[in-house]
Amino acid sequence: MSNPDSSSNPCQACGACCASFRVSFYWAEAEARGLPAEFTEQLNPWMNCMASTNRRAPRCVALAGTIGAEVGCRAYDQRPEPCREVQPGDGQCLKARARHGLPAHPSLA
Template sequence: MSNESPCLTCGACCAAFRVSFYWGECQSAGGTVPDELTLQVTLHHACMKGTEKNPVHCTALVGTPGERVSCNIYENRSSTCREFDIFNEDGSVNEACVRARAFYGLAPVSR
């Protein structure tokens, strides 16, 4: 059985929601996220380019959602991206993951 993460054949959350975070996470403010891949959305928040409009598709997402994907800035991605997962910290299902997958015709990830 493969131990590969289901996220590698999904990527739906990177192409379904606005991905915003505190602007201090941008490189110019001492963070990790490359500024040129972001847009300012409020006084204190930036978002990943491509997630501010429909159809949503983060500019750092490589590949096709539901097939094979990767993140171009994986090591430098924001806390929003790092904290979004299939399951919540308490082990419950992340309903936003379920919704994003459903948008691309994918069933929820089973344990």
């Protein structure tokens, strides 16, 4: 698992976004980034998603750890663009944190 240091990345103590949203992307992105096939599911002939994010209660299979405590992404270096777009403290982040009962992170508010 390759992850940024938790002291420099508040996401390493959260993970709420990885358990809140479907992460869909053009199928070829997975191959181009070297994303392991077991981390993806086919949605249609053109789109894939991160495995287990296309459920009523999503939680990405690449997410390891406890949400709100300490987490890591087992595919961090290969993660698709939708994962890269969510930024600490942005609207998607805050929505995910609220969904999991987490307050806005003090350093992000």
